[in-house]
Amino acid sequence: MTATQHMRFWLVALVVTGMALWLLSDVLFPFVTGMAIAYLLDPVADRLEAVRAPRWLATTVVLLGFLLIIVLVILIVAPLIQTQVAGLIAALPSYADAVEEALTPLLESVRANISESEFRELRSSAGQYVGNALSWIGAVLGEIWRGGMAILDLVSLMVITPVVAFYLLRDWDRLTAKVDEMVPRPYRETIRKLATEVDTTLAKFIRGQGTVCLILGIFYAVGLTAAGLNFGLLVGFGAGLISFIPYVGSIAGFIAAMGIALFQFDSVTMWLVVAGIFVVGQAIEGNFLTPKLVGESVGLHPVWVMFALLAGASLFGFTGVMLAVPVAAVIGVLVRFFIGQYQVSHYFLGAATPPSKRTPATRRRKTPARNPEEGGSAAD
Secondary structure, eight states: OOHHHHHHHHHHHHHHHHHHHHHTTTTOHHHHHHHHHHHHHHHHHHHHHHTTOOHHHHHHHHHHHHHHHHHHHHHHHHHHHHHHHHHHHHHHHHHHHHHHHHHHHHHHHHHHHSOHHHHHHHHHHHHHHHHHHHHHHHHHHHHHHHHHGGGGOHHIIIIIHHHHHHHHHHTHHHHHHHHHHHSOGGGHHHHHHHHHHHHHHHIIIIIHHHHHHHHHHHHHHHHHHHTTOTTHHHHHHHHHHGGGSTTHHHHHHHHHHHHHHHHHOOOHHHHHHHHHHHHHHHHHIIIIIIIIIIOSOSOOOHHHHHHHHHHHHHHHTHHHHHHHHHHHHHHHHHHHHHHHHHHTSHHHHOOSSOGGGOOHHHHHHHSOOOOHHHHHHHHO
């Protein structure tokens, strides 16, 4: 196959894969989740296998331990979260009344300084902007909810996902070896190098960022609860768990916590305490957690991660959110690879044929032929 045929083949394969993901997005969630669990737990199973435990036994022990931890967390945290969610829903009308009461003097002041027609136009424009924003947010959340309905399907979540995770974890090394055998031999070393870089990027980001989110969630929840903030546990855990989206977790948590604090506390000191919890959390994350647990060489820019998550949610719902970071990692590695190839090519260097690429025959053709007479005189 020529280079053009190779390019056509991979473009067609990419388009077909994208169409298949889009058509099957509603049923892919348990399989994607099982694959993610197998990928995360494979290093642990490898360590057990290294001490001469059979692969099936290592897989069973690791997967049962993981499921036990998940069940314990749900049993301990879920009742507390449920209580706070119910309390927050019950308190929303009173918060809305408080917001209206706080904004009424401001609206009256604005109305007193402009004409009635200008006030109606201002109110109409504000309502239109708010309505558009709410419609956009509702559309995004609705898309995620439609994709996330599979999460609530007990059959797919509690039966299919563990089965998929078990078989993939048990056969992980065998599957990766089979895939390696199918790679075309001329490109095998290059693709192995790229796959290793993708694996390193994903491992650092997912495992490291997951640990960062957990630590931040515990820190925010404990700090806000100790400060006496209503729904502090819910807001804190929520802010920590969505911190895998750069800046979104801390900003959303700060806005929610300060909004509650403004109506709950009359003391400026308490407002500063609540704000200080998030300032300290961000300082810990930026200076200690992220550099130590994630590292600076991951290669996933925060803006690129945010774009990938939003694009994945828009195209494939919750399944797209699950696939966003791995796809972003693969694209990032490929982009860096092609940039490196371009920087050593003659297109970048400006030479028609790089000196290192010239063959001996090329160099011989470029050597001027000797005149026999000159050769003879030289011999003389």
